[in-house]
Amino acid sequence: MKLQFPSYRLILEELGGLARFTGQFFRNWAAPRMEIQEFFRQCYMIGYRSVGLVAITGFILGLVMTIQSRPTMARFGAESWIPSMVAISIIREIGPVITALICAGKIGSGIGAELGSMKVTEQIDAMEVSGTNPFKYLVVTRVWATTLMVPVLVCCSDTIAIWGSYLAVNMKNETSLALFSQQVVDSLSFSDVLPAFIKTFFFGFAIGIVGCYKGYTSSKGTEGVGLAANSAVVMASLLVFVLDLLAAQVTDTLGLN
Amino acid sequence: MPLNMTNTPLEKVLEVRHLYKAFGDNAVLKDFSMDLYRRENVVVLGKSGSGKSVLIKCIIGLLRPDQGQINVLGKPVLDLTPAELDQLRVRVGFLFQSNALYDSMSVRENLEFPLRRHGRDKSREEVNTLVVEALTNVGLAHTVDMMPAELSGGMRKRIALARTLILKPEIMLYDEPTTGLDPITSREIVQLILKVQDIYNTSSIVISHDMSCVRQLANRVIMLVDGKCHADGPYESLMQNPDPIVQGFFH
Ligand SMILES: Nc1ncnc2c1ncn2[C@@H]1O[C@H](COP(=O)(O)OP(=O)(O)OP(=O)(O)O)[C@@H](O)[C@H]1O
Ligand SMILES: [Mg+2]
Numbered sequence: 001m002k003l004q005f006p007s008y009r010l011i012l013e014e015l016g017g018l019a020r021f022t023g024q025f026f027r028n029w030a031a032p033r034m035e036i037q038e039f040f041r042q043c044y045m046i047g048y049r050s051v052g053l054v055a056i057t058g059f060i061l062g063l064v065m066t067i068q069s070r071p072t073m074a075r076f077g078a079e080s081w082i083p084s085m086v087a088i089s090i091i092r093e094i095g096p097v098i099t100a101l102i103c104a105g106k107i108g109s110g111i112g113a114e115l116g117s118m119k120v121t122e123q124i125d126a127m128e129v130s131g132t133n134p135f136k137y138l139v140v141t142r143v144w145a146t147t148l149m150v151p152v153l154v155c156c157s158d159t160i161a162i163w164g165s166y167l168a169v170n171m172k173n174e175t176s177l178a179l180f181s182q183q184v185v186d187s188l189s190f191s192d193v194l195p196a197f198i199k200t201f202f203f204g205f206a207i208g209i210v211g212c213y214k215g216y217t218s219s220k221g222t223e224g225v226g227l228a229a230n231s232a233v234v235m236a237s238l239l240v241f242v243l244d245l246l247a248a249q250v251t252d253t254l255g256l257n
Numbered sequence: 258m259p260l261n262m263t264n265t266p267l268e269k270v271l272e273v274r275h276l277y278k279a280f281g282d283n284a285v286l287k288d289f290s291m292d293l294y295r296r297e298n299v300v301v302l303g304k305s306g307s308g309k310s311v312l313i314k315c316i317i318g319l320l321r322p323d324q325g326q327i328n329v330l331g332k333p334v335l336d337l338t339p340a341e342l343d344q345l346r347v348r349v350g351f352l353f354q355s356n357a358l359y360d361s362m363s364v365r366e367n368l369e370f371p372l373r374r375h376g377r378d379k380s381r382e383e384v385n386t387l388v389v390e391a392l393t394n395v396g397l398a399h400t401v402d403m404m405p406a407e408l409s410g411g412m413r414k415r416i417a418l419a420r421t422l423i424l425k426p427e428i429m430l431y432d433e434p435t436t437g438l439d440p441i442t443s444r445e446i447v448q449l450i451l452k453v454q455d456i457y458n459t460s461s462i463v464i465s466h467d468m469s470c471v472r473q474l475a476n477r478v479i480m481l482v483d484g485k486c487h488a489d490g491p492y493e494s495l496m497q498n499p500d501p502i503v504q505g506f507f508h
Contacts, residue, residue, distance in 0.1 A: 114361075125319050126357035130424075131343045131374035 014235075021213040025143055028136050035141050042145035050106050050153055054099055058157035061098060062090060062164030070172065079173075083180050084187030086165045091188060092196050095158040097244055100203035103150050104236035108211040111142055112232030115215025116225040124216070139216060143208035150204030151197065191256045199247040203240050210236040267294040270428055270460050271316070276325035278311055285311050286322065287484035293428070293460050298450075300463045300471045302506055303481035309464045310354060312481065313430045316462075317351050318342050330427065347375050350426035350459075354433045356417040358405040365401050368392070368420050375424055391419040394456070395449060411442035415449065422453060429453065429461040435470045447473050468507065480506065 065086050073079050115138060118124050127134040166180045211232045218228035271293035278286040285308035293299055303309045314320040316327055318334050327334040332345050359367050368388045376384060392398045395415040405413055414434065421429070434450065435443035447470050453459060465471055471478065471492065478495050480487040480503060488495055488503050496507050 118359075121360075122353045122355050122357040123359055125314075126351075126353060126359070127370070128319065129317055129346055129351045130371035130420075131346060132370070 017217065018210065018213050018235075021217070022209055024135065025139065025209060028133075028140055035137055038137060039141040039144055042141050043149055046107050046142075046145050047149040047152060049110075050103060050149075051156060053106060054102060054153045054157045055160050057098060057102055058095065058160040059164040061094060061157075062086065062161030062166075063168045065089065065094070065161075066165040066168035067171075070168075080183075082169060083165065083183040087162055087184040087187055088192060090161045090165070091158055092192050093244075095161055096154050096196055096200050096203065097240065099154045099157040100150060100200065100207065100240045101237055103146070103153060103204070104207050104210075104240060105233050107146055107150075108207045108232045108236040109229040111146075111208065111211030112214040112218075113225055113229035115139075115212060116218040116228035119216060119218050120220055120222065120225055135216075139212040142212055143205065146208030146211075147201055147204040150207060151200040154197075154200045154203075191251075195247065195251040195256050199243065202243050202247070206239040206243060207236045210239060267297070269293070270295050270330055271462075272326075272328040273312075273316065274326040274328075276312070276315060276322050276327070278308070278315060278320065278322045285484055286315075289325075289481065289484060289486055291479055291486055291489070293462060295460050296454070296458060298454065298461045298463060298474050298476045300465055300475040300478050301481055302466060302471065302478055303464075305466075307481050308484060309481055310432055313351070313432060313462060313464065317346065317349060317430060343374070347424050348427045350421035350424065350429045352414075352418055352421050352429070352431045352434055354436070354464075356405075356413045358413055358417055358420070360405045362405075363401075364392070364397075364403050364405065364408075364416055367405065367416065368423055371420065371424050387423055391423045392416075394422065394453075395419045411438050411446070414438065414446060418446075418449060418453075422457070425457055427457075427459060429459045431461060431463040431465075433464050433466075435465060435467045440469070443467060443470060444473075446470075450474060466506070 066082060069082060069085060070079065073082050073085070115124075118138070124134045124138070127137060162184060166175070166177060169175050169180060214228040214232035214235065218224040269292055271291075273289065273291045276286050276289040277284075289308075289312065291299070291301075301309050301312065311320060315322045316329065316334065318337070321335070329345060330348055332341070334342070334345070337345060359370065362370070365388055368391055369384060372379065372384055372387065376387070379387070388401065389398060392401055395418055397412060397415055397419070400408060400412065400416065405416070408416065418434075429450075431450065434446050438446065450461065450463070451474070454461060461474075463470075463474055465474070475492050477490065478492055479489045480495070482502055488498060488500065490498075495503055498504070
């Protein structure tokens with residue numbers, strides 16, 4: 001087999017395709033009222049099915065970050081700063097990004113595979129023939145659902161991570177939950193929480209649109225389904241990092257630090 | 258032109274003229290023309306990959322031909338707005354080669370799906386009556402709460418047929434309705450198609466290369482070879498046709 005490196009052309013084609021698809025989303029973004037039921041069903045599927053995974057990783061994240069940072073903080077005699085440090089890093093960066101990556105893996109691949117197999121087995125064509133606009137019914141509802149549910153999942157994950165951090169702090173030296181919470185709340189400012197919260201909507205949008213794009217435009221054949229799921233995860237994860245970089249730049253420029 | 262018993266010409270419900278369709282360098286349809294009259298079953302015969310599915314997807318507006326005209330029930334398919342096309346599609350049923358049942362939905366939800374858009378004025382009971390009636394027609398009323406994955410291939414085909422018939426179309430397009438089924442099941446499907454024609458007065462285009470199904474169904478056979486209409490006529494006359502390509506199908 002010949003080794004193939006992705007050419008610039010392919011990457012540009014891919015970006016062009018995604019941009020066109022996003023344009024199509026914005027032309028159809030207001031799905032008619034009758035798709036509202038499907039939207040809620042998707043919110044339930046996307047949110048409910050991922051909340052366990054997101055909770056576990058959040059918990060471990062908070063726990064491990066606290067345990068790992070303790071020796072260094074102790075060396076500087078700054079152990080009392082651990083709650084603030086962990087809270088800020090989780091809320092501002094690690095919580096949103098890790099949760100978004102997990103969602104890219106779970107939700108992005110799920111949407112990619114589902115729409116991909118619907119495409120391959122002509123179910124999307126069948127919808128069109130029976131008078132339902134498949135783009136509005138399948139794509140618009142899913143993209144809205146991920147855009148709104150990923151922030152919710154990030155909030156869950158952040159909260160549980162901080163709770164995990166409390167447990168880790170508590171393992172070494174008794175701290176009351178009240179004192180810990182006080183420290184966390186005091187260390188967080190508006191400019192920590194808001195930009196981080198806003199960027200999660202973009203993460204959610206990216207995950208939804210990439211999953212739908214890959215599934216909806218997947219080529220015929222069963223291997224097309226696997227490919228759609230796989231490349232949805234890769235592309236969505238990459239986009240999460242790119243968006244994170246952009247968000248950091250924007251908040252920095254706006255002086256929201 | 259086929260005549261009915263009183264020798265008046267039958268009403269033409271579908272007309273395809275000089276259709277061209279290519280995918281890149283792969284020219285699939287090259288100047289294909291055909292007609293369909295009311296209450297007529299036309300079977301389109303052709304080798305695998307000759308473009309039969311492409312043809313009926315063009316007719317229903319799922320694919321856009323490069324050139325040519327298509328008239329369905331007096332409407333030029335290629336010039337319709339999306340809303341007009343939707344209106345026309347209520348009157349034209351399409352049975353997909355792969356059934357295309359929605360596998361995340363139960364049989365009932367599958368059948369209700371076409372009514373979402375075209376039966377919004379109907380009450381719950383009316384919808385339920387329609388669903389039960391459509392399932393009874395195909396003899397599968399007991400599967401109403403099952404999922405497509407729990408059904409056999411022949412049952413799925415019949416459910417797909419029921420889903421198409423729920424809007425009582427005037428023209429039916431069947432894409433290989435019997436392929437992959439055993440002879441008994443495929444005979445059942447053929448009987449079903451004939452029954453549908455009887456009950457709803459439909460005209461049909463049937464794609465098939467199952468010769469026993471062709472013999473039972475066809476009022477007329479059209480052979481699609483090299484993207485063109487190679488031969489057109491009743492089953493018996495094609496059987497007598499000395500053309501080697503035609504004979505290749507019949508023997
Ligand atoms: N969406 C598509 N994109 C590119 N090529 C296509 C597409 N659909 C069909 N083709 C090509 O058109 C040709 C005809 O395909 P079609 O599905 O109409 O064959 P068919 O006559 O229905 O065959 P079969 O009996 O196997 O179903 C094939 O060569 C196929 O590769
Ligand atoms: Mg075919």
